[in-house]
Amino acid sequence: MTTPGEEAPVTSDFVRSYVITGGRSLPSSDELALHTLVTLAPERTLPLGAGPEVRAIWELCAGGYLSVAEVAGHLGLPVGVARLLLTDLAEQGHLLRRAEPPRAQNVDRATLEKVLNGLQSLIG
Amino acid sequence: MTSLIEDPLLWILLVVLVAAVFAVLRARRTNLALRRTKKELETGLGHAQGRIDQLQGHIASLGTQHSGDLADVRADAESSTKAVLKSAMGTLQSLAEEQQLLLDGLLQKYGNDTEVLADLMSVDHTGSQFSRRAKGISVLCGGWLGRREGVATVYDVARSAQGRIKDFNRVSIHAQASVAVTSKAVEPVAMVLAELLDNATTYSAPGTPVEVNIQAVPTGVCFIVDDAGLGMDQETKDRAAALLSADGPVDITGLGDPPRFGFAVCGMLAARYGFAVSVGSVSPYGGVRAVIRVPESLLAAEAVTPAEPVRETADQGRESAPQRLAPVPVGPSHVVGTTTGGLPKRRRRQGPISVVPAPQETAGADQQTSESAGEVTASRLGAFARGTQLGRTTNTTEGPDHQ
Numbered sequence: 224m225t226t227p228g229e230e231a232p233v234t235s236d237f238v239r240s241y242v243i244t245g246g247r248s249l250p251s252s253d254e255l256a257l258h259t260l261v262t263l264a265p266e267r268t269l270p271l272g273a274g275p276e277v278r279a280i281w282e283l284c285a286g287g288y289l290s291v292a293e294v295a296g297h298l299g300l301p302v303g304v305a306r307l308l309l310t311d312l313a314e315q316g317h318l319l320r321r322a323e324p325p326r327a328q329n330v331d332r333a334t335l336e337k338v339l340n341g342l343q344s345l346i347g
Numbered sequence: 348m349t350s351l352i353e354d355p356l357l358w359i360l361l362v363v364l365v366a367a368v369f370a371v372l373r374a375r376r377t378n379l380a381l382r383r384t385k386k387e388l389e390t391g392l393g394h395a396q397g398r399i400d401q402l403q404g405h406i407a408s409l410g411t412q413h414s415g416d417l418a419d420v421r422a423d424a425e426s427s428t429k430a431v432l433k434s435a436m437g438t439l440q441s442l443a444e445e446q447q448l449l450l451d452g453l454l455q456k457y458g459n460d461t462e463v464l465a466d467l468m469s470v471d472h473t474g475s476q477f478s479r480r481a482k483g484i485s486v487l488c489g490g491w492l493g494r495r496e497g498v499a500t501v502y503d504v505a506r507s508a509q510g511r512i513k514d515f516n517r518v519s520i521h522a523q524a525s526v527a528v529t530s531k532a533v534e535p536v537a538m539v540l541a542e543l544l545d546n547a548t549t550y551s552a553p554g555t556p557v558e559v560n561i562q563a564v565p566t567g568v569c570f571i572v573d574d575a576g577l578g579m580d581q582e583t584k585d586r587a588a589a590l591l592s593a594d595g596p597v598d599i600t601g602l603g604d605p606p607r608f609g610f611a612v613c614g615m616l617a618a619r620y621g622f623a624v625s626v627g628s629v630s631p632y633g634g635v636r637a638v639i640r641v642p643e644s645l646l647a648a649e650a651v652t653p654a655e656p657v658r659e660t661a662d663q664g665r666e667s668a669p670q671r672l673a674p675v676p677v678g679p680s681h682v683v684g685t686t687t688g689g690l691p692k693r694r695r696r697q698g699p700i701s702v703v704p705a706p707q708e709t710a711g712a713d714q715q716t717s718e719s720a721g722e723v724t725a726s727r728l729g730a731f732a733r734g735t736q737l738g739r740t741t742n743t744t745e746g747p748d749h750q
Contacts, residue, residue: 231444231493232495233493234444234448235444235447236447236451237507237537239507241468241472242506242515243506244468245516248465249461249465252460295458301454301455302458303459303465304458304464
């Protein structure tokens, strides 16, 4: 028999994401957009039987607002999976959400220049 | 006297006597001849018997030689079949691994698109099952599983195993131990657990639960798989026990058609890596209870933090702590009086604008008055943008909508 040293390394994710979601359908992105900020509600205790991912979210969100995209990035999970876990926590009342800032509208250059000129004449 | 001679009876008697003597003599001769023939025949028989024994011995030796040759031929055929299968499965294994790596990337890339993500996950699920089959056959043919770089918690090992079977959402995992399995044992234990879970879900009614309990025991950790099926009959139990305790190569052609690899794979991996698998006890739900006992030598010395240990350590090197936005207090603004028109007068918020950190260049521009007019304008515009953004962000919705 050969030695275990001959084995090729396996680097794909050990726990697949559909196991983390438990095969549940994913929430739509309207619920928690990428830029939505989340943080832990005050005086909450970690739910019993929380998985490693939920515990990691708990630690990440304990210190202040963090966007959904950042939470997913730090966990190394696809955004949709992180969103499902965050939605669970939010439904249990553990998370506070703050709406994302509305998208800046594209203003044409001429208007911006007018504003700039106006401001310059005001401020001097 | 003459009367006697003349008596016919006497003559008759004489004739009879002579005939009797003749008869006796003849019988004696015949008897002797028969004895001789018998002796000859007996000798012949003895010879024949000896010949028969000799022939039988010959037949027996030919038989032994034949079965020996047959076994050799079988072993040759088996080993060459295994060699071919091993190499073919090796190719499939690496393709499956490549696909999973690709899917890891795609899942991240399309993470925000719910529908695409769900579809990718179902592709990933079939891929994982495919990979398990390829690995199983490879192991039986003397191939290897591939090695994980890091240790993994028993909970993650169980979840990884769960992901490799069809009905994974019937499985529930309860971990009463939080130890980690050494990197070399991570794949084999997950593989064996997946085979046991596959058996448990296949041989129990759809919809019935399958439970994995992970418990620490004095000699290591036990993964206990309980199903609610009908249990195994004696024949299956014997077959399982034989395959699980097999210490050597397994005859892959003797696994039936369609082949049932499960127990053979379990036995092979358990023997190779030094853990124990047993089935055959009855689960609390009336089905089968299967137990994997991983000895202490295959457990990592120190327990790792439960959350994605490998990833965390990889990230710590190059990423700083998450940059958080401080919560902005949203209270009623201070009413300091009323205007002459009767409207409330409000004092402006004095706190620093913490939501949007100012870029360093503009901060510098504010201090240096000798900056060019363009930069001053830029900094003012920046301040304007920050101000409007602050105005927008303070319009918050706090707390969950459902409450």
